[in-house]
Amino acid sequence: MIRPHFDPEVFADEMSTNYVNLDALIPREDFVIEDQPTQTAGTERISITELEGPFFGPSLRKPDFQRETNRWTPAKVVDLIRAFVDGDLIPAVILWKAGRDVFVIDGAHRLGALLAWIFDDYGDNTRSLEYFGKWIPEEQRQAAIRTRTEVEKTIGKYQDYKARLSNQASAPPHMQKRLANLATAHIVGQWVPRTDKKSAEDSFFKINLAATPIDPTESRILKSRLSASAIAARAITNGGRGHKYWTAFDGGIQRSIEEVSGRIYHALYDPPIRSSAITTLDLPVAGHGYNVLAFAFDLVNESNGVDIVDTATKRNAKDKLPEDTVGTQTLSYLETVEKRIQRITTDQSRSLGVHPVVYFYTRGGAFQPSAFLATSRFLEKLDSKNKLKQFVNIRGPLEDFLIAHKEALGLIVHKFGSGGRHIPWLHEYYERIADGLWNGQGADAIWKALGESKEFSFLAAPSESRLRDPHQKKGGRFSDSTKTASFFNAALPSAVRCDLCKGLIHTNSVHTDHKVRRREEGGTDMSNAHPLHPYCDSIRN
Numbered sequence: 001m002i003r004p005h006f007d008p009e010v011f012a013d014e015m016s017t018n019y020v021n022l023d024a025l026i027p028r029e030d031f032v033i034e035d036q037p038t039q040t041a042g043t044e045r046i047s048i049t050e051l052e053g054p055f056f057g058p059s060l061r062k063p064d065f066q067r068e069t070n071r072w073t074p075a076k077v078v079d080l081i082r083a084f085v086d087g088d089l090i091p092a093v094i095l096w097k098a099g100r101d102v103f104v105i106d107g108a109h110r111l112g113a114l115l116a117w118i119f120d121d122y123g124d125n126t127r128s129l130e131y132f133g134k135w136i137p138e139e140q141r142q143a144a145i146r147t148r149t150e151v152e153k154t155i156g157k158y159q160d161y162k163a164r165l166s167n168q169a170s171a172p173p174h175m176q177k178r179l180a181n182l183a184t185a186h187i188v189g190q191w192v193p194r195t196d197k198k199s200a201e202d203s204f205f206k207i208n209l210a211a212t213p214i215d216p217t218e219s220r221i222l223k224s225r226l227s228a229s230a231i232a233a234r235a236i237t238n239g240g241r242g243h244k245y246w247t248a249f250d251g252g253i254q255r256s257i258e259e260v261s262g263r264i265y266h267a268l269y270d271p272p273i274r275s276s277a278i279t280t281l282d283l284p285v286a287g288h289g290y291n292v293l294a295f296a297f298d299l300v301n302e303s304n305g306v307d308i309v310d311t312a313t314k315r316n317a318k319d320k321l322p323e324d325t326v327g328t329q330t331l332s333y334l335e336t337v338e339k340r341i342q343r344i345t346t347d348q349s350r351s352l353g354v355h356p357v358v359y360f361y362t363r364g365g366a367f368q369p370s371a372f373l374a375t376s377r378f379l380e381k382l383d384s385k386n387k388l389k390q391f392v393n394i395r396g397p398l399e400d401f402l403i404a405h406k407e408a409l410g411l412i413v414h415k416f417g418s419g420g421r422h423i424p425w426l427h428e429y430y431e432r433i434a435d436g437l438w439n440g441q442g443a444d445a446i447w448k449a450l451g452e453s454k455e456f457s458f459l460a461a462p463s464e465s466r467l468r469d470p471h472q473k474k475g476g477r478f479s480d481s482t483k484t485a486s487f488f489n490a491a492l493p494s495a496v497r498c499d500l501c502k503g504l505i506h507t508n509s510v511h512t513d514h515k516v517r518r519r520e521e522g523g524t525d526m527s528n529a530h531p532l533h534p535y536c537d538s539i540r541n
Contacts, residue, residue: 019291020077020147021123021140022069022112024131028243029061029101045186046093048084048158051111052118061101062108064245065222069108070123070291074147077122080113081155087181092188105192114187117158122147133241138272139290217294220321227321228329229306232261233297235334239265239289249327257327260334265289267341270508277483278365281491282507285345285356287367295369298420302373303340304333340376343383345508346534352379352388353509353533355495357488358399363406364481365488371409374426381427389539394437396502401433401443403492408459415458429456500536511537 050056062069072080083090093107104111121127124136124144151157156175161182164171168179221230225245234245240258247254269289271282286295300306306321324330344354354360359375361367382391391398412429416422429450436446451460478486496505499513513532532540 018073018143019070020072020074020116020143021128021136021290022072022077022109022116023242024123024128025112025115025119025121026060026062026069026104026108028064028066029103030064030247044095044189044191046111046189047184047186048114048118048182051114056102057115059100059102060111061103063103063105065225066104066108067218067222068293069112072109072113074122074143074150076109077113077116077147078150078154080110081117081151084114084185084187085155085161085178085182087185090187092190094192095189096192107187110187116147117151117155120148120157120159122151131242132238135239135241137269137289138274139288143290217297221293221297224321226323226325228324228333229297229300229304229321231257231324231327231330232300232333232337233293235261235330236264236268236296236300236337237293246327246330248325249330253327253331256331257334260331260338264334264338264341267338267345267508277480277487279483279487281355281357281488281495283356283361285354285360285506285508286372287360287369295372298369298373299340300333300337302377302423303337340380343379344372344376345506347509347511349534349538351509351534352391353498353503353506353535354379355399355504355506357492358402358504362410362481363485363488364479365484366481368409368413370413370420370423371426373420374423374430377423377427378430388535390438391434392501392536392539394434396497397437397443398433399503401437401446404443405447405459411459412456425455432456496531498533498536499530500532500540503533505531505533509534513537513540 046056080090082088090110091107093110094105095107096103096105116122119125119127122144124141128136128140128144155178161175161179164175164179165183168176171179221233224230231245234243235257238261240260240262244254244258246257249257268286269284271284273283273288286292342348342351345351347353354375356367360372379388379391382388408429409426412425413422416425432450432453433446436449441449447459450456492504496510497503498505511532511534512529
């Protein structure tokens with residue numbers, strides 16, 4: 001999405017940490033229900049005590065076509081809880097009853113926020129830890145802490161209110177009015193008045209596409225949720241944890257899916273980003289490991305050659321992707337993705353150890369998913385043409401070129417459109433730089449040739465500095481992107497480089513090699529050791 005006053009160096013990272021993961025508060029359930037659904041109509045007043053249990057709250061379920069409940073900021077969660085205790089109007093939730101289960105068709109975030117308050121779990125407590133297998137991303141934990149802190153500061157703990165409901169006079173003055181409201185507060189539940197699951201599913205898409213639009217990629221994932229692409233993407237997004245969309249498969253395949261997707265997740269997102277203003281070059285190769293489903297879906301499809309509708313268009317997806325009924329295709333897709341990731345990162349011998357700051361991040365520190373996909377495509381094409389060794393010969397100057405012209409990636413995205421439309425152009429950009437270096441051209445000549453070409457002439461157009469925040473004010477504070485850009489500018493020239501190819505070395509992909517080989521009786525002292533990329537080490541020996 002291109003925003004007003006677009007500047008590729010201050011382009012916000014879509015994988016923001018500023019979202020609360022409430023997905024564990026309402027369990028997810030396969031929508032294939034054996035019991036006949038109940039014809040239910042009218043409204044129901046859902047109170048806080050009904051949400052807490054023991055009957056209504058525990059019966060709540062999210063259908064498997066419902067998106068993850070992780071799209072609200074801490075402020076929005078706090079506002080919902082505040083509105084409830086202050087007696088303000090909250091939009092109705094839409095429900096569908098099937099047997100003993102009550103499926104939330106619309107309103108999972110609203111109900112989830114209240115459940116988070118009830119159980120003091122904003123994505124980091126008992127329910128979430130159990131749901132995510134005792135492990136949650138650092139970004140999710142920090143969002144939970146921020147939310148809890150603000151809730152307790154402006155509203156208070158639910159347990160404190162509950163303890164005083166029977167004796168409101170003992171409550172502090174600021175709580176007494178809210179206690180009175182809480183005794184009668186409710187959310188209206190409206191019921192889907194149809195008897196089959198298809199009607200309920202159709203209601204979901206009609207509601208969400210009209211009122212709270214789903215982006216085209218997410219819609220495709222939901223509609224093709226039983227496909228190998230969608231299941232593999234969801235497995236990667238949660239590192240093989242959370243709700244198991246693969247439970248219909250054989251136990252051995254399930255375990256393999258969880259193991260491979262766990263390795264992929266950690267290769268992509270370790271070490272985690274711990275601050276909004278970046279002060280380290282040791283970044284994860286794929287940005288924040290949080291709210292990454294769209295990127296994971298594109299990564300799976302790009303790696304496996306699955307033709308998909310352009311994620312930037314507003315057209316409906318064509319035919320749904322075919323279902324994977326046994327799991328072998330899902331596992332195969334994940335194994336192919338893992339091979340792609342091993343080419344980019346890890347310490348395995350096939351890894352080029354691509355440095356993310358050079359290839360995947362803007363100067364202001366925002367991760368660019370399309371740059372990751374385009375770089376992967378570029379490297380795989382080199383491998384298919386047996387040109388990786390030739391790439392090693394030009395890697396140093398190619399990376400210097402990318403660093404010097406970092407704004408080019410953002411400009412290409414802006415020129416050719418978001419989604420998948422600009423990935424071929426990023427790929428073409430890399431190829432032209434590589435071809436120029438192989439033909440003996442210098443950086444200035446390559447940049448001039450790009451600017452004179454019909455396709456990339458926009459790169460030569462004069463523009464304001466991409467380091468400047470378009471909304472800056474004199475005497476104001478530096479933005480996080482400016483702080484990050486300043487750090488990158490100072491740190492990149494002195495970053496550790498591979499002794500063979502002279503490309504930058506990333507913390508996840510470094511081998512220490514003997515300058516004088518062991519077979520030549522090279523010593524083990526520091527003077528005989530030097531850092532290499534894993535692939536460079538493999539071809540040297």
